[in-house]
Amino acid sequence: xxxxxxxxxxxxxxxxxxxxxxxxxxxxxxxxxxxxxxxxxxxxxxxxxxxxxxxxxxxxxxxxxxxxxxxxxxxxxxxxxxxxxxxxxxxxxxxxxxxxxxxxxxxxxxxxxxxxxxxxxxxxxxxxxxxxxxxxxxxxxxxxxxxxxxxxxxxxxxxxxxxxxxxxxxxxxxxxxxxxxxxxxxxxxxxxxxxxxxxxxxxxxxxxxxxxxxxxxxxxxxxxxxxxxxxxxxxxxxxxxxxxxxxxxxxxxxxxxxxxxxxxxxxxxxxxxxxxxxxxxxxxxxxxxxxxxxxxxxxxxxxxxxxxxxxxxxxxxxxxxxxxxxxxxxxxxxxxxxxxxxxxxxxxxxxxxxxxxxxxxxxxxxxxxxxxxxxxxxxxxxxxxxxxxxxxxxxxxxxxxxxxxxxxxxxxxxxxxxxxxxxxxxxxxxxxxxxxxxxxxxxxxxxxxxxxxxxxxxxxxxxxxxxxxxxxxxxxxxxxxxxxxxxxxxxxxxxxxxxxxxxxxxxxxxxxxxxxxxxxxxxxxxxxxxxxxxxx
Amino acid sequence: xxxxxxxxxxxxxxxxxxxxxxxxxxxxxxxxxxxxxxxxxxxxxxxxxxxxxxxxxxxxxxxxxxxxxxxxxxxxxxxxxxxxxxxxxxxxxxxxxxxxxxxxxxxxxxxxxxxxxxxxxxxxxxxxxxxxxxxxxxxxxxxxxxxxxxxxxxxxxxxxxxxxxxxxxxxxxxxxxxxxxxxxxxxxxxxxxxxxxxxxxxxxxxxxxxxxxxxxxxxxxxxxxxxxxxxxxxxxxxxxxxxxxxxxxxxxxxxxxxxxxxxxxxxxxxxxxxxxxxxxxxxxxxxxxxxxxxxxxxxxxxxxxxxxxxxxxxxxxxxxxxxxxxxxxxxxxxxxxxxxxx
Numbered sequence: 005x006x007x008x009x010x011x012x013x014x015x016x017x018x019x020x021x022x023x024x025x026x027x028x029x030x031x032x033x034x035x036x037x038x039x040x041x042x043x044x045x046x047x048x049x050x051x052x053x054x055x056x057x058x059x060x061x062x063x064x065x066x067x068x069x070x071x072x073x074x075x076x077x078x079x080x081x082x083x084x085x086x087x088x089x090x091x092x093x094x095x096x097x098x099x100x101x102x103x104x105x106x107x108x109x110x111x112x113x114x115x116x117x118x119x120x121x122x123x124x125x126x127x128x129x130x131x132x133x134x135x136x137x138x139x140x141x142x143x144x145x146x147x148x149x150x151x152x153x154x155x156x157x158x159x160x161x162x163x164x165x166x167x168x169x170x171x172x173x174x175x176x177x178x179x180x181x182x183x184x185x186x187x188x189x190x191x192x193x194x195x196x197x198x199x200x201x202x203x204x205x206x207x208x209x210x211x212x213x214x215x216x217x218x219x220x221x222x223x224x225x226x227x228x229x230x231x232x233x234x235x236x237x238x239x240x241x242x243x244x245x246x247x248x249x250x251x252x253x254x255x256x257x258x259x260x261x262x263x264x265x266x267x268x269x270x271x272x273x274x275x276x277x278x279x280x281x282x283x284x285x286x287x288x289x290x291x292x293x294x295x296x297x298x299x300x301x302x303x304x305x306x307x308x309x310x311x312x313x314x315x316x317x318x319x320x321x322x323x324x325x326x327x328x329x330x331x332x333x334x335x336x337x338x339x340x341x342x343x344x345x346x347x348x349x350x351x352x353x354x355x356x357x358x359x360x361x362x363x364x365x366x367x368x369x370x371x372x373x374x375x376x377x378x379x380x381x382x383x384x385x386x387x388x389x390x391x392x393x394x395x396x397x398x399x400x401x402x403x404x405x406x407x408x409x410x411x412x413x414x415x416x417x418x419x420x421x422x423x424x425x426x427x428x429x430x431x432x433x434x435x436x437x438x439x440x441x442x443x444x445x446x447x448x449x450x451x452x453x454x455x456x457x458x459x460x461x462x463x464x465x466x467x468x469x470x471x472x473x474x475x476x477x478x479x480x481x482x483x484x485x486x487x488x489x490x491x492x493x494x495x496x497x498x499x500x501x502x503x504x505x506x507x508x509x510x511x512x513x514x515x516x517x518x519x520x521x522x523x524x525x526x527x528x529x530x531x532x533x534x535x536x537x538x539x540x
Numbered sequence: 541x542x543x544x545x546x547x548x549x550x551x552x553x554x555x556x557x558x559x560x561x562x563x564x565x566x567x568x569x570x571x572x573x574x575x576x577x578x579x580x581x582x583x584x585x586x587x588x589x590x591x592x593x594x595x596x597x598x599x600x601x602x603x604x605x606x607x608x609x610x611x612x613x614x615x616x617x618x619x620x621x622x623x624x625x626x627x628x629x630x631x632x633x634x635x636x637x638x639x640x641x642x643x644x645x646x647x648x649x650x651x652x653x654x655x656x657x658x659x660x661x662x663x664x665x666x667x668x669x670x671x672x673x674x675x676x677x678x679x680x681x682x683x684x685x686x687x688x689x690x691x692x693x694x695x696x697x698x699x700x701x702x703x704x705x706x707x708x709x710x711x712x713x714x715x716x717x718x719x720x721x722x723x724x725x726x727x728x729x730x731x732x733x734x735x736x737x738x739x740x741x742x743x744x745x746x747x748x749x750x751x752x753x754x755x756x757x758x759x760x761x762x763x764x765x766x767x768x769x770x771x772x773x774x775x776x777x778x779x780x781x782x783x784x785x786x787x788x789x790x791x792x793x794x795x796x797x798x799x800x801x802x803x804x805x806x807x808x809x810x811x812x813x814x815x816x817x818x819x820x821x822x823x824x825x826x827x828x829x830x831x832x833x834x835x836x837x838x839x840x841x842x843x844x845x846x847x848x849x850x851x852x853x854x855x856x857x858x859x860x861x862x863x864x865x866x867x868x869x870x871x872x873x874x875x876x877x878x879x880x881x882x
Contacts, residue, residue, distance in 0.1 A: 041716060050629040056596060057582030057626045144595040213629045229628040229635065230839075231712055231831045253716050257829040261694065262710050265702050271709060392842065423576030423844030430580050430593075461580070 037539045040521060042254040042532065043263045045277035047230045052212040053190040054139070054146035063187055063531035064254065065227075068235060070190030070218040071243050073100040073114050073133060073169075074181060078525050078536070087295055088525040088536065092446040095181050098243045099128055099191045099219065100169075109176025109483075116167040120242045122193040122219040130169040134161045135194035137171075139207045146188035152450070153183025175481055182445045187529060193217035219243070221535050222252065230256055235534065247523055248538030267292060267516040273539070274524075274532070275516040280395055283514045284339040293519065296512030297526040298343045301451060302442035303358040304396075305345075305505040306404065307464035309435050314383055318502050323373035324436075325363040325506045327407045334509060337399045341514055345507035352500065355492040357448035361500050361507045370411045382412025388437040392422045397438050400508075430461040439464035439505060444528050448492045449479040456499060465504025472498055545872075549865065556861040560854065564617070567853040568610055576844040578602065582626060600626075613850070622854075623847030627839055632851045636833060640855070641726025642713060643825070643832035647817040649748045650755035654813065658760045659806070662767025666775060666802075667794065677764055684761035690823040693754030697827075700750065707750055711829045714743055751828040755821055759813040766809045770802035777801075800874050807874070811867035819856045 048062035049055075053070055055062070077094040081087040097103060100114035120128045138158040140146045150156070154177040162170045173180050183189070192212070200211035216224050221244065222235035235252040257263045264282045267275040268289060278286065287294050308315040308324060315321055330346040348360025374380060387404055389397035398419075405415040415436075420428065428434050441455045441464065453476045454462050456469075475495050482488040499505070513530050523536035579597035597603050601612065616623065622632035657680070665677035693710075700707035713728050714720055721731040721740055732740035774780060775798050783793050822834040837852035839845075 036717075039717075043711075047628065049625075049627050055629070056599060059627070144592050144599070148592050228831070229630055229638070230836060231829075232716060255711060255716050255829070257711050258826045258835065259829070262697070262827060262829060265697060266709050266711065269702070269705075269709075421576060421842055421844075423578065423581045423842065424574075426580040427575065427577045430577075 041272045043275045047256045054188045068222045068534045069220045071099040071220045112171040114169045130163045132194045133169045136192045137161045140189045153179040273518040273521045293517045298510040301446045307439040309466045310504045311466045317377045319373045319377040321503045323370040326366045326370035342509040342511040355489045384414045386416045388418045390425045391419045467504035563857040578844045622851040625848045626845045639833045645727045650752040654756040654759035658763035662764040666768045666771030681761040689754045692757045696750045766806045774798040774802040
């Protein structure tokens with residue numbers, strides 16, 4: 005007691021190193037096998053899988069607290085031990101024990117898992133599945149996404165008996181099952197949610213924002229906005245393998261240098277959102293395991309407004325594509341932490357996209373193309389970057405400014421806040437900017453439909469090509485693999501030739517892991533899949 | 541006299557109302573004048589089209605006219621409803637109730653630290669003019685004025701946490717393993733003391749040392765210079781000379797005659813310093829993952845989240861009004877020449 009009093013006084017005096025030293029003790033994470041400690045950059049803003057304005061960080065909660073009818077299986081990452089990635093081509097049951105697809109592909113029947121319960125002990129039934137899917141096709145956030153899998157109306161979901169749900173789609177659609185694996189169609193405890201629904205809010209949007217009603221492998225046991233959340237393993241979880249019992253303590257640490265210091269000292273099991281220089285230094289140090297996995301459906305690109313002069317001339321876009329100092333950018337900005345999407349072959353053989361575009365830096369060619377377009381003297385333009393991503397965007401912009409200066413294009417760099425960026429993109433007001441695109445579903449036609457077509461914001465290059473529009477339309481329900489491939493190859497050729505988006509790279513999702521943590525699996529959404537994580 | 545002071549305080553509070561109303565109007569208009577459409581920012585799915593954006597806009601009430609929105613906002617404020625943050629998904633008032641105590645607690649410790657360093661050195665520098673201690677005070681003020689708090693914080697983290705492992709990790713108010721005491725006041729130290737958990741009290745204090753020091757660094761220079769300057773003026777004045785001539789003991793001259801007179805400008809500076817600490821320590825809050833109102837409101841501003849930004853400005857304005865009033869009352873108590881004005 006006396007000693008403690010002394011220490012209190014010492015600490016109070018504000019300079020006592022003795023007091024400080026004693027504060028350092030309990031944080032050593034690596035030694036605790038019952039807790040997985042995770043450091044994140046951003047705080048989740050909702051527990052609702054399809055909450056309005058949900059941020060990416062919120063997937064860390066809603067993905068793990070809720071299960072879906074089906075989910076992607078995982079496969080080992082090539083060339084990495086003890087690392088896994090989702091397998092887009094293999095879809096397995098989760099809340100549904102099994103599923104069947106009718107011969108013509110229009111009827112999908114899901115058998116719910118016997119004995120599975122929600123966190124409050126209520127059984128998971130087909131009624132819950134129906135209510136959850138009804139909800140997902142009704143609320144604004146998930147509605148549009150699910151329609152890409154022909155899921156549009158509650159009438160499509162029919163409860164055959166307590167444990168069997170049938171989904172009918174108007175025509176066979178490759179995207180129906182993948183759409184059931186994404187974040188939105190989470191199976192919600194409908195009885196519990198309905199208790200909190202009101203007349204104005206039949207889907208309990210308000211209640212589910214700050215309360216969970218899941219049956220997933222984790223139960224939310226503590227949540228402090230902007231600080232931390234704790235997920236405990238759900239003891240009665242039956243929808244998958246349980247590799248360990250450790251609970252998850254996730255803390256929000258906004259500044260990279262603080263996350264990095266903790267990672268390097270080995271006081272966290274899993275640290276996210278370190279990039280560039282920080283990751284390189286941690287790797288050079290060699291103390292911690294750094295796992296870089298790139299999402300095959302993600303791309304960072306320089307977008308040019310294909311409808312706005314002078315970028316409406318494809319020769320100008322090509323000239324810009326030939327002036328980018330790709331290799332220098334890739335090394336000095338990204339420190340090589342990604343898969344390059346430049347320097348590819350001119351010939352198109354593989355029906356996957358994104359894939360490397362056939363451009364490398366060639367200033368002579370760029371100048372010639374500009375001269376051909378009648379712009380031998382160059383022109384003035386602006387390059388816009390999002391102020392939230394300046395760590396990589398700013399050096400990219402500066403390198404672009406320098407390179408384009410060499411072919412006579414005078415570039416002004418403009419920084420705008422994220423909120424404004426969205427509006428400027430929607431209004432098609434930007435001539436040139438850095439675009440980041442990631443698709444949840446990996447089919448190439450899906451990528452083109454979002455990022456190379458339509459009047460929406462996500463068509464970053466404002467690419468309005470009737471042929472592309474037609475191809476995108478035709479491939480939507482194409483079931484003949486040969487025809488599909490031929491059409492996709494044509495789309496890729498267009499993307500290469502017209503370059504509304506100059507693809508740069510697919511960045512790694514870098515994660516620093518402690519030696520004790522195993523089972524790391526990368527999911528399509530890029531946030532944490534905690535089901536397979538365990539400590540040993 | 542008592543009655544008069546009380547009436548003046550009430551009058552001052554009443555006069556603050558138009559100021560606060562002005563603050564409400566200006567923030568309301570300014571934040572809507574900012575470029576960026578919240579509905580677009582929150583329609584984040586790649587398949588969402590104009591229709592979905594409109595649906596979100598309606599849900600957020602942004603389809604109404606600005607004037608209508610303002611009336612709704614006013615009536616909500618009158619019911620102490622500051623809306624819901626889109627970023628945290630919680631009512632703004634609840635967000636502030638959680639974060640304001642963290643900011644205030646840290647600001648108080650930082651403020652105390654800067655006073656402990658600045659005032660004694662300032663007084664001594666004035667008493668022993670041009671001695672080594674005066675030179676020392678010059679060095680301290682130069683460093684303090686030149687060193688950004690954020691950078692100082694980085695240095696502290698590097699030395700005390702990273703290299704020497706003396707300090708706890710620079711994350712939050714308690715380590716992730718510690719069970720926080722039940723929230724009563726929101727002040728971690730007080731809440732822990734209330735349940736008699738002295739371990740947590742100590743941990744909370746230790747966790748505050750580095751962020752508080754980084755915050756205190758900027759305040760040391762103005763406080764020390766004001767203290768030294770005020771003290772020099774006081775010591776050079778006639779009444780001190782007279783007191784000396786009468787043989788009043790040195791310590792009595794210093795503490796009883798000179799110090800109160802020297803304190804007036806220091807008090808005004810203190811008010812300014814404390815206000816700044818409460819309102820503008822965003823970088824330090826971020827660096828130490830401190831869950832205060834500064835980093836919260838900047839996140840809201842970047843995320844075009846109207847409600848928290850409006851509430852933040854309003855709450856800081858209220859704090860400023862109260863602080864100025866408190867400083868005025870204190871000044872009047874210390875110096876009879878200083879009249880509390882209505």
